[in-house]
Amino acid sequence: MKKKDFGFKTIFILPIVIYTLVLIVLPIIYVLFLSFCTSDSYGGINYQFTIDNYINIFDITYIKMFVKSALIALVTTFICLLISYPFALILRRKSESVKNLATKLIMVPFLTNSLIRTYGWIILLRKNGVINNVLTGAGLIEFPLNLMYNKVGIIIGMVYTLLPFMLLPVCSAVFELDKNVIEAAKDLGAKPLQIFKNIILPQTISGAFNGSLMVFIPSIGYFFIADILGGGKTMIIGNLIKNQFLTARNWPFGSAISIFLIIITFALVKVYKRLGGKIEDLGGL
Amino acid sequence: MKNRPINNLFIFLVFIFLYLPIIVLVVYSFNSSSMNILFENFTFKWYEEIFNNKELIESFLNTLMVAGISTVVSTILGTMAAYGLYKYNFPFKNLLNSLIYIPIVIPEIVLGISLLSIYTLMRLELGLHTIIISHIAFSIPFVIVSVRSALTRETITYEEAAKDLGASNFKIFKDIIIPIILPGIVSGATLAFTLSLDDVVISYFTAGPGSNTLPLYIYSMIKTGITPDVNALTTIMLLIVFIILTTIAIIQTRKIRKEAI
Numbered sequence: 171m172k173k174k175d176f177g178f179k180t181i182f183i184l185p186i187v188i189y190t191l192v193l194i195v196l197p198i199i200y201v202l203f204l205s206f207c208t209s210d211s212y213g214g215i216n217y218q219f220t221i222d223n224y225i226n227i228f229d230i231t232y233i234k235m236f237v238k239s240a241l242i243a244l245v246t247t248f249i250c251l252l253i254s255y256p257f258a259l260i261l262r263r264k265s266e267s268v269k270n271l272a273t274k275l276i277m278v279p280f281l282t283n284s285l286i287r288t289y290g291w292i293i294l295l296r297k298n299g300v301i302n303n304v305l306t307g308a309g310l311i312e313f314p315l316n317l318m319y320n321k322v323g324i325i326i327g328m329v330y331t332l333l334p335f336m337l338l339p340v341c342s343a344v345f346e347l348d349k350n351v352i353e354a355a356k357d358l359g360a361k362p363l364q365i366f367k368n369i370i371l372p373q374t375i376s377g378a379f380n381g382s383l384m385v386f387i388p389s390i391g392y393f394f395i396a397d398i399l400g401g402g403k404t405m406i407i408g409n410l411i412k413n414q415f416l417t418a419r420n421w422p423f424g425s426a427i428s429i430f431l432i433i434i435t436f437a438l439v440k441v442y443k444r445l446g447g448k449i450e451d452l453g454g455l
Numbered sequence: 456m457k458n459r460p461i462n463n464l465f466i467f468l469v470f471i472f473l474y475l476p477i478i479v480l481v482v483y484s485f486n487s488s489s490m491n492i493l494f495e496n497f498t499f500k501w502y503e504e505i506f507n508n509k510e511l512i513e514s515f516l517n518t519l520m521v522a523g524i525s526t527v528v529s530t531i532l533g534t535m536a537a538y539g540l541y542k543y544n545f546p547f548k549n550l551l552n553s554l555i556y557i558p559i560v561i562p563e564i565v566l567g568i569s570l571l572s573i574y575t576l577m578r579l580e581l582g583l584h585t586i587i588i589s590h591i592a593f594s595i596p597f598v599i600v601s602v603r604s605a606l607t608r609e610t611i612t613y614e615e616a617a618k619d620l621g622a623s624n625f626k627i628f629k630d631i632i633i634p635i636i637l638p639g640i641v642s643g644a645t646l647a648f649t650l651s652l653d654d655v656v657i658s659y660f661t662a663g664p665g666s667n668t669l670p671l672y673i674y675s676m677i678k679t680g681i682t683p684d685v686n687a688l689t690t691i692m693l694l695i696v697f698i699i700l701t702t703i704a705i706i707q708t709r710k711i712r713k714e715a716i
Contacts, residue, residue: 178624182539185532186595190554193592197569198557200576257469260462272466274700279473280653281696282480282689283518285670289681290476293483298492300479333473383560391564394655398677408564408656415568415660425572428565435561449556450600 198432205425213419223426232410239406242321243389246328247382250336253329254381257337258344259370273341276334284331288398291327292318295399319401327395332388336381339451343377344370376447383442383452387435407431477693484686501687508684514672515688517583521658521668522651525590530644532591533598537639538632540599541606558593559600566593567660574661581663589661590651597650598643605639 205223208216226232261272279287294300295317302314317323347370355365371378393408407427414424443449487496505511540552558566570589574581610632617627633640655670662671673685 175624179539179543179545182535183543183545186536186539186555187551189532189536189592189595190551193570193573193588194554194557197566197573200572201565201569204572253469256462256465260466275470276473277649278696278700279477280649282477282652282692283655283670283673284653285655285673285677286480286685286689287476289673289677289685290480292677293479293492294476330472330476337469387560387562391562391656393564394659394674408562411564411568412659415571421572424568428568431562431565439560449553450603452556452559452600 201425201428204422205429207422209420209422213421215421220422223423224430226423227426227430235405235410236407238404239390239408242324242328242404242406243386245325246332246389247336247386249325249329250333250385251340251378251382253333254336254340255344255366255370255378258341261341262344262347269341269345273338276337280334285394285398288327288331288395291323291330291399295323295326318399319403321400321404323399323401324396324404324406327399328389328392331392331395332385335384335388339377339380339384340374343374343380347373376442376445376451379442379445380447380451383438387438390431477689480686481690481693484683484690486683489683490680501683502691504682504684505688505691508682510667510672511684511688514667514669517667518652518669521583521586521590522648524587525594525651526644526648528587529591529594529598529647530640533595533643533647534602534636534640536595537599537602537606538628538636541603541610555596555599557596559596563593563654563656564660567657570657571660581661582666583662583668585661585663586658586666586668589657590654593654593657594647594650597646598640601643601646602636602639605636610635 204215206219206221208218208220208222210216261269264272292299296302297314297316299317301317302311305311306314317326351369352365355369360368390406391408391411393406393412396402396404396406396409411424411427411431414420414427439449439452442452483494484501485497485499486494487498487500488494536555540548567589570585570592571581574585579585613631613635614627617631622630655674658668658670659674662668673681676682676685
């Protein structure tokens, strides 16, 4: 390689190598290191090796919280899937320009901060909020429903915030389906459910899993939704990590939970790859 | 699925769901009551109120600055990285390729606390600059993904042709590669800007005392109740976004029409 070419290569490669090392690898290794340290009662860190932080994770109170958090995340993911498939299948038959407009409109709400939109849900969901007022005003219900400060509120907030991350990959997978194969199946007398189960689902499974990853994983950590719409009564893993770092100041324990989450994430990505998903499709919004 | 009205209704309802909280915020920005509960009278006073709320203005400007700087930096670095990774081979390239995706897949909260930990280790004081660095950190992978999808096999052909004709590396990058990948760069930059404006979790952990951005300001008010000037500001932001989007759409349709002729 010519000397000039080498300089050019360095300009293009070196920044990303430094970025990866300093802002991705080093922070995670440091968190891994912290997770084996002990914390003193003043919130400081003692560099004394221990595996207690990992043993503490398996305390029954935390296990219960993890299960609750995972269930909320699973229900959220499932609801997002239930909305995204019909949405994509209907949109598939529309013209290119309608599809383009629709996918753009999905992203627009993101340009206002997600906390502001969560606040919008408070106005809608609370006891004297818009939805309850409309429903009681129309005589459909006698007493206002408890739509927030409980798990219902958290799930509404999670589905709302994360739905775009499911809609977009499912749409792009469904739009790529071969029209002829579906037509052929129809001509051969396949029922809609059969077509969905035997043709549509297998061919779009990596898109669906892509969306599921992008919904399930963040929903474990979105502490602000659990805080605001759950009224602080339901703690998810995100709240636990936040508390360990900012209020309880037990960084080593918070780090151990974080490493635990990273391991779960990597395991899920492995499954996604097994299903034929490409890692570079994950950020393709 | 057949083109039945009920199908169109479903699409419509999904969009209603996506826009409902925003519509509510906009409607209540014109409400004379400060409680965001009952709609009393129509008023513009909250729009005037924005200018009296120094903290709100400051946090809004900070948010724009964070989003602006992090978008520019992550777009430049991400574009260069995507091209470098596509063109060159070097030791541990595959490893680097998979490490880059970590910020996309791991929970934001984990990225947030790990960046916080590393800033503390480096004795870096927390402030707006740490928020900016963190936003750059999570935006770069998204830019790389966008730009990479625009780098196809045809690019290699063009590049080799230009090289045979004696073009320098820099000239090839500037005159051939950039125009080809421009759509990828634009969508990457848009994504970086959007994610930065939307972010709550990363900012929450990497902000220092006194470095107020919009989500942090709102978070501090949400339990006591948010004043409608926040609604008014959101409405203005949305208006600007829609004006920009419509302008882009108009320009694009004109371009397509011109090309068709």
